[in-house]
Amino acid sequence: MSKFLLSTTLLLISFLNYSQKSKIKFGAQAGLNYSNFRGYEVPVGPLYSESPAFAFLGGLNFEYQFKEKLSLKLELNYERKSQKADNNIELTDLNGSTKSYNYTSKKNNDYLVLPILVKYSFSDKNSFYINGGPFIGYLLKSNLTNDLGNIDGSNNDSFETTNLNNRTDFGLTIGLGKTIELNDKNSIFIEVRENLGLTNTSKNKVWGNGEVKTNSFNLIIGYSLN
Numbered sequence: 001m002s003k004f005l006l007s008t009t010l011l012l013i014s015f016l017n018y019s020q021k022s023k024i025k026f027g028a029q030a031g032l033n034y035s036n037f038r039g040y041e042v043p044v045g046p047l048y049s050e051s052p053a054f055a056f057l058g059g060l061n062f063e064y065q066f067k068e069k070l071s072l073k074l075e076l077n078y079e080r081k082s083q084k085a086d087n088n089i090e091l092t093d094l095n096g097s098t099k100s101y102n103y104t105s106k107k108n109n110d111y112l113v114l115p116i117l118v119k120y121s122f123s124d125k126n127s128f129y130i131n132g133g134p135f136i137g138y139l140l141k142s143n144l145t146n147d148l149g150n151i152d153g154s155n156n157d158s159f160e161t162t163n164l165n166n167r168t169d170f171g172l173t174i175g176l177g178k179t180i181e182l183n184d185k186n187s188i189f190i191e192v193r194e195n196l197g198l199t200n201t202s203k204n205k206v207w208g209n210g211e212v213k214t215n216s217f218n219l220i221i222g223y224s225l226n
Helices: 002-020
Strands: 024-038 048-065 070-092 098-121 128-146 158-160 168-181 186-197 213-225
Touching: 048 098, 048 213, 070 128, 070 213, 098 168, 128 186, 168 213
Parallel strands: 024 070
Antiparallel strands: 024 048, 024 213, 048 070, 070 098, 098 128, 128 158, 128 168, 168 186, 186 213
């Protein structure tokens, strides 16, 4: 029994010592996503125009520090990439009178995104840092929404568009942030990040035989446990 207690005590001490020197961090993050789709040109005209839209993201992170100021960071995020459009439509009533209406439509693509980032910190504690690397996205679902119901009272305010898109997205990420250490184990971070998609996400042809590529700008707040 005494040998067992001694072995258990030594094992516990070794574990605690390893934990204090651990180079591994786990955490979670959430934030705002400002995104649009690029790679094609919309014809200039008063009937249709596109612009970026706000959405959200959230997920988990894992970080391994392999040098004093250099680490590898992996994340798994649920991220919505959106774009809105201003539209104009003309409707004719039973009396033959035609009226013009403006309405807004919105593309929503929901992705599971895996960024693989190399992170460099400029100092040991409460440090500014930069990171960058590739990301891989998998499309979970997509839809097109509109507010036409406000005009004609219809219920056609959402259309499933997942099958019109390629499931896989690939691109590059670069970010700038600051880590704030709360104590030896806990820290928070604030980061701005740009994500540039490099692959065509649309199965169908678009204006000018262009492509539909994702582009998003993130404002992220996260928590890490050492």
